[in-house]
Amino acid sequence: MKSSTIEYGDGLLLVPDRPRVAFMPGDGIGPEVWAAARPVLEKAVAACYGAGRALDWVELPLGQSALSSHGDLLPERTLRSIRELRVAIKGPTMTPVGSGHRSLNVTLRQSLELYANVRPVRHFPGVVSPVLQPEALDVVIFRENTEDVYAGIEFERGSAGCASLRRALAELGHRVSADAALGVKPISRKASRRLLRMAFDHALRHGRRRITMVHKGNIMKATEGAFRRWGYELARQEYAGRVLPASSLVAGHDLPSGAVLLEDRIADAMFQDLLLKPALFGVIAAPNLNGDYLSDACAAQVGGLGIAPGANIGDGVALFESTHGTAPDIAGRGLANPGSMILSGALMLEHLGWSEAAHCVQSAFAAVLRSGRMTVDLAAGREGIQVLGTQDFAAAVRHEIRPP
Numbered sequence: 001m002k003s004s005t006i007e008y009g010d011g012l013l014l015v016p017d018r019p020r021v022a023f024m025p026g027d028g029i030g031p032e033v034w035a036a037a038r039p040v041l042e043k044a045v046a047a048c049y050g051a052g053r054a055l056d057w058v059e060l061p062l063g064q065s066a067l068s069s070h071g072d073l074l075p076e077r078t079l080r081s082i083r084e085l086r087v088a089i090k091g092p093t094m095t096p097v098g099s100g101h102r103s104l105n106v107t108l109r110q111s112l113e114l115y116a117n118v119r120p121v122r123h124f125p126g127v128v129s130p131v132l133q134p135e136a137l138d139v140v141i142f143r144e145n146t147e148d149v150y151a152g153i154e155f156e157r158g159s160a161g162c163a164s165l166r167r168a169l170a171e172l173g174h175r176v177s178a179d180a181a182l183g184v185k186p187i188s189r190k191a192s193r194r195l196l197r198m199a200f201d202h203a204l205r206h207g208r209r210r211i212t213m214v215h216k217g218n219i220m221k222a223t224e225g226a227f228r229r230w231g232y233e234l235a236r237q238e239y240a241g242r243v244l245p246a247s248s249l250v251a252g253h254d255l256p257s258g259a260v261l262l263e264d265r266i267a268d269a270m271f272q273d274l275l276l277k278p279a280l281f282g283v284i285a286a287p288n289l290n291g292d293y294l295s296d297a298c299a300a301q302v303g304g305l306g307i308a309p310g311a312n313i314g315d316g317v318a319l320f321e322s323t324h325g326t327a328p329d330i331a332g333r334g335l336a337n338p339g340s341m342i343l344s345g346a347l348m349l350e351h352l353g354w355s356e357a358a359h360c361v362q363s364a365f366a367a368v369l370r371s372g373r374m375t376v377d378l379a380a381g382r383e384g385i386q387v388l389g390t391q392d393f394a395a396a397v398r399h400e401i402r403p404p
């Protein structure tokens with residue numbers, strides 16, 4: 001089977017049977033969790049498709065190892081190849097503190113225009129959670145990735161930029177204390193709509209019944225309020241009859257089959273509702289900051305902060321990544337949990353349209369946890385758990401993979 005490059009046209013990926021897919025192991029525990037995850041993904045593909053499909057991995061330099069070999073944490077060649085190959089997976093990378101380096105993750109997301117951060121969150125039986133019914137939460141969060149207060153438009157207190165912005169604000173009738181630092185929060189219609197479009201499409205494709213936009217539009221009317229407004233506008237303009245605003249439903253009438261309900265929640269109320277009524281939610285769409293908070297709060301609620309998978313997706317390019325950091329305290333000791341990397345790999349398989357293989361990985365992973373076999377981070381303080389190292393845990397997952 002000849003390997004070839006994934007193509008993209010009319011909003012769709014065209015995936016050959018042996019696609020070239022990029023990987024970057026990353027720093028710290030990255031190489032360990034990647035070495036553990038890769039054979040799991042390969043076994044799932046082989047179990048589901050036999051000799052009919054395979055992944056052709058292409059390693060790209062990134063992070064500390066790239067600095068040694070190429071003199072750059074993020075060589076231009078890596079960016080170019082990810083753009084060309086269209087699908088990539090990476091381990092965590094270290095961001096040196098206070099050295100002037102920008103986070104590699106932020107640079108990758110911005111350079112490749114990966115405008116949606118996608119985080120599915122659900123509970124795996126056997127994992128301890130701080131709530132009584134963790135299984136009630138099963139959501140996919142779409143977080144806008146390029147704007148909001150993360151755009152990096154900030155001015156230190158006392159700086160020339162700060163003084164100049166203060167003067168401009170004064171002209172607009174806003175008085176700001178001379179002692180203040182200032183930041184700008186851009187939220188555009190274009191970026192909001194493309195993020196919401198991806199969330200709507202996901203909900204429709206996966207038979208989800210509800211999309212919840214989370215905003216603080218009661219306070220930030222011009223920015224987060226507009227995010228909400230643009231969501232309803234998009235539903236009306238492009239998804240009529242398929243994505244239905246809650247206000248358009250006639251009382252007492254059910255949602256038509258195949259349609260998705262669109263509603264919105266103020267962010268503070270959402271954090272309460274996720275704890276008190278988690279089963280209400282399916283797909284969540286939010287601007288950058290709300291989405292950041294929500295992703296980690298939801299992952300913690302199911303006890304899975306360390307095993308949450310993640311993806312950064314743009315038009316025709318997607319980068320899958322473990323959501324934890326480089327864990328320098330345990331790097332090289334065989335203790336790291338490869339779960340986030342394995343599940344991010346499953347997301348990647350799903351993105352390729354290889355849902356059977358993705359499902360195989362998720363089921364095998366769930367089976368190992370259910371049987372009480374865990375890495376030390378999940379086992380801590382619990383009785384009756386068989387503690388496994390990184391590679392043994394991954395081998396157990398591999399062993400549980402069954403053809404569909």
Ligand code: NAI
Nearest residue numbers: 092093094095322323324325326327328329330336337377
């Ligand atoms: P961290 O996630 O690396 O570690 C926090 C704690 O969680 C540590 O005690 C660590 O041992 C534990 N931990 C993390 N992943 C684990 C795993 N897979 N299995 C078992 N235990 C795990 O966060 P920290 O310490 O704040 O950051 C360390 C470095 O990682 C920094 O340079 C930071 O910039 C970078 N980082 C990179 C990310 C990425 O590339 N996506 C995300 C977060 C941090």
